[in-house]
Amino acid sequence: xxxxxxxxGRPRSEPARAAVLWAVxxxxxxxxxxxxxxxxxxxxxxxSRMTLYRWWSTKAEILFEASALDAEEELTVPPVDxxxxxxxxxxxxxxxxxxxxxxxxxYRALLGxxxxxxxxxxxxxxxxxxxxxxxxxxxxxxxxxxxxxxTGLLIGPMFFWVLSxxxxxxxxxxxxxxxxLAEVSPKDTVDG
Amino acid sequence: xxxxxxxxGRPRSEPARAAVLWAVxxxxxxxxxxxxxxxxxxxxxxxSRMTLYRWWSTKAEILFEASALDAEEELTVPPVDxxxxxxxxxxxxxxxxxxxxxxxxxYRALLGxxxxxxxxxxxxxxxxxxxxxxxxxxxxxxxxxxxxxxTGLLIGPMFFWVLSxxxxxxxxxxxxxxxxLAEVSPKDTVDG
Amino acid sequence: xxxxxxxxGRPRSEPARAAVLWAVxxxxxxxxxxxxxxxxxxxxxxxSRMTLYRWWSTKAEILFEASALDAEEELTVPPVDxxxxxxxxxxxxxxxxxxxxxxxxxYRALLGxxxxxxxxxxxxxxxxxxxxxxxxxxxxxxxxxxxxxxTGLLIGPMFFWVLSxxxxxxxxxxxxxxxxLAEVSPKDTVDG
Amino acid sequence: xxxxxxxxGRPRSEPARAAVLWAVxxxxxxxxxxxxxxxxxxxxxxxSRMTLYRWWSTKAEILFEASALDAEEELTVPPVDxxxxxxxxxxxxxxxxxxxxxxxxxYRALLGxxxxxxxxxxxxxxxxxxxxxxxxxxxxxxxxxxxxxxTGLLIGPMFFWVLSxxxxxxxxxxxxxxxxLAEVSPKDTVDG
DNA sequence: GCATAATCGAGACGGTACGTCCCGTCTTCTG
DNA sequence: CAGAAGACGGGACGTACCGTCTCGATTATGC
Numbered sequence: 024x025x026x027x028x029x030x031x032g033r034p035r036s037e038p039a040r041a042a043v044l045w046a047v048x049x050x051x052x053x054x055x056x057x058x059x060x061x062x063x064x065x066x067x068x069x070x071s072r073m074t075l076y077r078w079w080s081t082k083a084e085i086l087f088e089a090s091a092l093d094a095e096e097e098l099t100v101p102p103v104d105x106x107x108x109x110x111x112x113x114x115x116x117x118x119x120x121x122x123x124x125x126x127x128x129x130y131r132a133l134l135g136x137x138x139x140x141x142x143x144x145x146x147x148x149x150x151x152x153x154x155x156x157x158x159x160x161x162x163x164x165x166x167x168x169x170x171x172x173x174t175g176l177l178i179g180p181m182f183f184w185v186l187s188x189x190x191x192x193x194x195x196x197x198x199x200x201x202x203x204l205a206e207v208s209p210k211d212t213v214d215g
Numbered sequence: 216x217x218x219x220x221x222x223x224g225r226p227r228s229e230p231a232r233a234a235v236l237w238a239v240x241x242x243x244x245x246x247x248x249x250x251x252x253x254x255x256x257x258x259x260x261x262x263s264r265m266t267l268y269r270w271w272s273t274k275a276e277i278l279f280e281a282s283a284l285d286a287e288e289e290l291t292v293p294p295v296d297x298x299x300x301x302x303x304x305x306x307x308x309x310x311x312x313x314x315x316x317x318x319x320x321x322y323r324a325l326l327g328x329x330x331x332x333x334x335x336x337x338x339x340x341x342x343x344x345x346x347x348x349x350x351x352x353x354x355x356x357x358x359x360x361x362x363x364x365x366t367g368l369l370i371g372p373m374f375f376w377v378l379s380x381x382x383x384x385x386x387x388x389x390x391x392x393x394x395x396l397a398e399v400s401p402k403d404t405v406d407g
Numbered sequence: 408x409x410x411x412x413x414x415x416g417r418p419r420s421e422p423a424r425a426a427v428l429w430a431v432x433x434x435x436x437x438x439x440x441x442x443x444x445x446x447x448x449x450x451x452x453x454x455s456r457m458t459l460y461r462w463w464s465t466k467a468e469i470l471f472e473a474s475a476l477d478a479e480e481e482l483t484v485p486p487v488d489x490x491x492x493x494x495x496x497x498x499x500x501x502x503x504x505x506x507x508x509x510x511x512x513x514y515r516a517l518l519g520x521x522x523x524x525x526x527x528x529x530x531x532x533x534x535x536x537x538x539x540x541x542x543x544x545x546x547x548x549x550x551x552x553x554x555x556x557x558t559g560l561l562i563g564p565m566f567f568w569v570l571s572x573x574x575x576x577x578x579x580x581x582x583x584x585x586x587x588l589a590e591v592s593p594k595d596t597v598d599g
Numbered sequence: 600x601x602x603x604x605x606x607x608g609r610p611r612s613e614p615a616r617a618a619v620l621w622a623v624x625x626x627x628x629x630x631x632x633x634x635x636x637x638x639x640x641x642x643x644x645x646x647s648r649m650t651l652y653r654w655w656s657t658k659a660e661i662l663f664e665a666s667a668l669d670a671e672e673e674l675t676v677p678p679v680d681x682x683x684x685x686x687x688x689x690x691x692x693x694x695x696x697x698x699x700x701x702x703x704x705x706y707r708a709l710l711g712x713x714x715x716x717x718x719x720x721x722x723x724x725x726x727x728x729x730x731x732x733x734x735x736x737x738x739x740x741x742x743x744x745x746x747x748x749x750t751g752l753l754i755g756p757m758f759f760w761v762l763s764x765x766x767x768x769x770x771x772x773x774x775x776x777x778x779x780l781a782e783v784s785p786k787d788t789v790d791g
Numbered sequence: 792g793c794a795t796a797a798t799c800g801a802g803a804c805g806g807t808a809c810g811t812c813c814c815g816t817c818t819t820c821t822g
Numbered sequence: 823c824a825g826a827a828g829a830c831g832g833g834a835c836g837t838a839c840c841g842t843c844t845c846g847a848t849t850a851t852g853c
Contacts, residue, residue, distance in 0.1 A: 032849085035798070055332070060840085063839095070799085071802090073798095074800085135329070135331055139247050139248035148380055172390065175373075175376050179367075179370075179371030179376070182374065182375040183367055183374040186330065186378065188329060188340050189363075193363050194367065222826095223820050224820080224827035226818075226828090226829075228829070231830075252807090252809085254808055254809080255808090261831085262831075264832095265812090418823095420825070423824090440715035444812090445813080460815065515715070516714055516715045519713070522632075523708045524631070531764060556778075559770070562759050563760070565751075567754050567755040567759060570714065570758075571758075590778050606801075607846055608802030608845065609802055609843065610844075641805095646804085
């Protein structure tokens with residue numbers, strides 16, 4: 024099995040792990056990513072710095088572990104018969120994720136860091152949360168479309184709008200959903 | 216006039232200013248944004264740290280001043296009669312900007328920082344380089360379209376693709392241009 | 408003839424010089440010698456730093472110029488017929504100078520600095536205020552005594568007591584005066 | 600016991616402490632007190648600046664810790680039957696201390712600083728090296744005399760002579776010792 | 792039950808950037 | 823040409839966090 028062989032010794036403290044993940048989420052909201060330090064996380068979690076470094080290399084890793092599950096859950100929408108409804112709900116979930124959720128704030132911080140830190144970029148590349156959840160929607164609503172192109176069209180406008188600091192209220196998920204479906208429907212592909 | 220009244224004293228050193236802007240660009244390429252420090256910039260520019268802090272607050276400000284002009288120039292494409300050609304050229308310029316140019320690397324770094332630093336976000340909001348250059352293209356190729364929506368559709372897919380760390384080679388500017396034009400052309404609005 | 412030949416041009420500003428000397432004295436009392444800076448002196452005097460450096464090298468020089476005259480005056484006691492009275496008055500003046508006067512505070516600061524700064528030591532050596540004023544008293548009250556030895560016996564105890572931070576109230580000038588006179592009187596020299 | 604309770608954590612590094620004390624002594628001799636900086640001490644000792652600040656507040660504190668023991672030792676003279684010899688030897692030790700020894704240079708620097716820095720003054724007041732060593736001599740050679748007055752007479756002349764920058768060669772310890780003994784002997788107290 | 796072994800907390804360590812302050816010099820304009 | 827204003831390169835300040843390193847204490851397993 025993939026399990027680590029237990030070679031004796033004191034086992035890892037689960038309370039400590041949980042306290043760290045909670046602390047990192049709390050600090051992200053309260054002081055922001057930049058002001059969040061390994062020292063601060065350790066103190067808030069009531070854990071020694073040594074323990075942090077034993078299990079994680081950087082605050083990015085901790086934050087990723089703390090938010091990835093939540094992110095995946097928040098971006099997974101249950102299938103709906105009506106494609107327009109399906110896509111709209113995904114885009115609404117995406118907007119909420121990027122603008123209101125803790126997990127989304129973590130994702131934005133990490134993606135921001137990834138722009139100038141290759142290690143963080145590799146970390147994010149290892150689990151493509153946006154791509155995976157979008158893929159599910161695309162499979163249901165545009166099964167024949169090119170996945171890369173469809174993913175870009177689905178996520179791109181919303182992603183750009185929010186990440187570039189524009190007002191999310193001026194974006195209409197339903198309208199974006201219609202544009203997306205129009206584009207990925209077979210009849211629209213002029214050069215088919 | 217808007218000019219600052221010169222109230223005596225030694226005037227600002229233009230060589231020093233130029234050296235700093237050059238150094239910041241050089242360091243971004245050589246060591247990356249994260250490893251770029253005020254100390255490092257000062258030393259490379261042959262300038263005292265005090266001089267840096269006198270004119271700029273953060274490395275983000277310096278980098279923005281050093282790259283904004285270049286960015287604007289790189290993203291400004293001359294008008295072409297054929298709309299498809301016009302849009303395609305803009306998207307090619309955008310791809311080059313985001314993936315290959317110094318100014319684009321600076322922009323990505325700043326936009327990344329803006330995700331968790333409100334001051335950097337405000338700095339970028341003050342001069343909307345992507346929005347402004349896109350607006351010019353939209354005005355020429357889709358004069359009647361809603362500007363916000365059109366901008367999102369034009370820039371979004373490419374922006375998402377690159378910023379999320381995906382392979383830019385798998386993106387076809389010409390195809391994206393066609394999708395954009397199809398969407399913003401009046402006849403395609405299903406709910407007209 | 409010792410005068411500087413006036414070679415034309417704007418003459419030195421006497422108001423500026425006075426303002427500097429006043430400022431240095433004021434700062435010594437208000438913030439202490441260590442916290443007194445050339446910058447602070449210039450600002451308080453309403454004078455440019457350039458002007459300070461044009462006429463003085465260090466704050467020690469300014470302080471010396473500002474306090475030497477006062478010091479000499481404070482330590483000069485008028486002759487009195489009774490030697491005991493004469494010496495007592497000098498020691499009282501010395502105690503007041505070292506513990507209560509502005510000029511004395513300046514002297515203590517400069518003498519302190521002289522312990523680890525040869526330039527300040529040279530500055531003080533150039534005008535031996537304590538030695539000169541003591542010499543006058545010694546000449547009147549112990550004309551035949553060895554001047555070096557007499558000066559040490561006259562000033563030493565008080566000087567040590569105050570400079571080493573001891574309580575000046577526990578020192579009796581009259582008693583010290585008696586000890587001094589007993590020592591420097593011919594009959595007491597055992598090894599005559 | 601007076602011992603600090605060891606509440607866990609890595610213990611203080613004795614090599615680091617020793618290196619700092621050595622460095623501070625070395626720098627005092629080589630560059631002087633004024634040019635001695637916390638940065639310079641740290642670098643010469645091969646120690647981080649943080650470690651300096653963790654255990655000492657100022658260079659004065661370090662210097663005091665580095666020299667107090669030596670000072671006490673240098674100023675402690677073994678009892679001798681002949682009082683004149685006893686006092687003379689103390690004054691010779693004092694002259695050597697103030698003019699030739701490392702510990703004495705440190706003492707002069709600190710006493711100088713104490714003239715304009717209350718914290719250094721308090722530091723010196725906490726351990727009265729000159730007073731304590733003089734007290735021992737006074738107890739042996741003038742048991743009945745007033746200690747304050749005797750201390751001033753014993754140390755004062757030499758102290759003044761050296762601290763005011765006069766030539767120490769012009770001072771004769773044996774003669775000073777005779778003066779001291781004559782003054783503190785009961786028969787000389789006129790006002791008994 | 793008792794050694795072995797890995798964990799945990801605490802906290803000192805060398806290192807480095809931070810942003811500020813003052814230094815002494817310079818370069819401009821004004822009187 | 824003195825003087826003010828103020829920018830300049832230099833460098834120390836004291837602080838903060840980095841990631842590493844001892845410590846003593848704790849808590850499991852395996853002989």
